[in-house]
Amino acid sequence: MTAREGAAGAQGTGPELTGPSASAILAELADLRSRDAPTQGGRVLSYVYDSGVAELDELARDAAELTRPLNALDPTTFPSIAVMERELIAFMRRALHGSTSRFGAGPVVGSVTSGGTESCLLAVKTARDLWRAEHPELAAKLARAGKKPRLVTAATVHAAFQKAARMFDLEWDPVDCEPDGSVRAAGFEAKLGADVALVVVSAPAYPNGAIDPIAEVAGLAKAFELSCHVDACFGGLALPWWPGLAPWDFRVPGVTSISADLHKFGYAPKGVSVLLHRGRRRHRAQFFATTSWPGYPVVNPTLLGSKPASPLAAAWAITKRLGSDGYAALTASCVRSAETIVREASIIRGLSVWGAPSGPSIALMTDDSVPEDERVDPHHLADELATLGFRIQHQPGFTQRNGVRLPHTAHLTITPVTERTLPELVAGLRTAADSVRGRPRATPRLEMLGLQALGYAPKREGGSYRVPSPDMAWRILKIAGAGGSGSSLPGKLAPLMALAEHLPAPVAEAILTELLARVSEP
Known part of the structure; x- marks a missing residue:
């Protein structure tokens, strides 16, 4: 009996596995992953944090695998x-x-x-x-x-x-x-x-x-x-x-x-x-x-x-591999990229940086000081930039309790790998801005009129409204462009963000909940 046969005998044969082979399952997963936004390379400027250091990714993978069977519930056992x-x-x-x-x-x-x-x-x-x-x-x-x-x-x-x-x-x-x-x-x-x-x-x-x-x-x-x-x-x-x-x-x-x-x-x-x-x-x-x-x-x-x-x-x-000095070096890269993006975005006609960022988060907004036909809407900018291979994050405007409105913006998270793509990213921002400059902000006028008629949006400031059911929320989303091409997600997010911003918060929250729920609904 070989060592392998002995081990198999000791472990038993186990249940009969009738599903697809392991290789077929992994191939299916690889195909699914191919449709995701890239998590490395600096082209997604939100959600992912890429150090750009391959050794760290390998170290994390190996450390995670070594501890995969453990349950961190009980450190006395482990x-x-x-x-x-x-x-x-x-x-x-x-x-x-x-x-x-x-x-x-x-x-x-x-x-x-x-x-x-x-x-x-x-x-x-x-x-x-x-x-x-x-x-x-x-x-x-x-x-x-x-x-x-x-x-x-x-x-x-x-x-x-x-x-x-x-x-x-x-x-x-x-x-x-x-x-x-x-x-x-x-x-x-x-x-x-x-x-x-x-x-x-x-x-x-x-x-x-x-x-x-x-x-x-x-x-x-x-x-x-x-x-x-x-x-x-x-x-x-x-x-x-x-x-x-x-x-x-x-x-x-x-x-x-x-x-x-x-x-x-x-x-x-x-x-x-x-x-x-x-x-x-x-x-x-x-x-x-x-x-x-x-x-x-x-x-x-x-x-x-x-x-x-x-x-x-x-x-x-x-943390053991990088230590304080390693983090300082990676942060220095983020600082250089952030300074460059703030400087370059500030000189794009019709675009400006919101406020005074003091870290690796930057938000871009419309420069309202220029004529309307020269303004750059940040949500149109984000949609256009996505066609150039970079994803930045839409942030709706927000009216505070005192009535002061915070602008709608596009968010960028700056990571160390951003520095590698910085020339292409800056060029992409300029190209996208040129493409959408002067385009009016998405305004859901027809949708709002329909929603007012149905009672889901108030006809006057402070008026009454209903919160939509899941089925009605889905109907509203389809009006805003969701549900096409076999996906629940709309092709462009600017119209959806504008609709959500104009609706009362409970109504907007209901339709956005429905959007995310439909993504994973069988």
């Missing part, structure tokens, strides 16, 4: 999980200047999570639980009045915090921004009070790349004895090496927690993030633990129970 998480938290603590406890709240500690959204949710859940414990009488008084504790953020904060407010029964109370997307500390100060469970500031805000006035807001939060979270999910592994920035991390008194994603500018596979807290008491409030059932004691530091170890292992391996 002690390698504890070692990797401990060392990854230590690396992030150094990067975010949390290695020394200068403000008397205890050491900076934290957990590895499944991504930025989970980190944000946990930051809010932790602050809410601590607030409830510290303000039981006020919590009861608010409940009797039908009110909730508040979550105060800038209007540009990531949508994950709106999700957190809904999940954890808080009122989201955004601070309105200036037309350039910046936010003032005075706007935060006007909203602070004993009923605020958490204040959140961004480093940077994803829509426009601006860093909130973190030192001022954290100082105000500290004076009011409030928790203050810095959402650095986007920039947490780029801003530590970005030149010329004022302190924004644990160097700032009053900052009580920070979230940062390793699967963004940490260049790890999705999904892996960290949430760091100032002090063990705050960190432990993040946990769920129970012995009140007949099974094993359950202790979860995060929202997930069972979870894969592969993203953790990949992130751990990449």
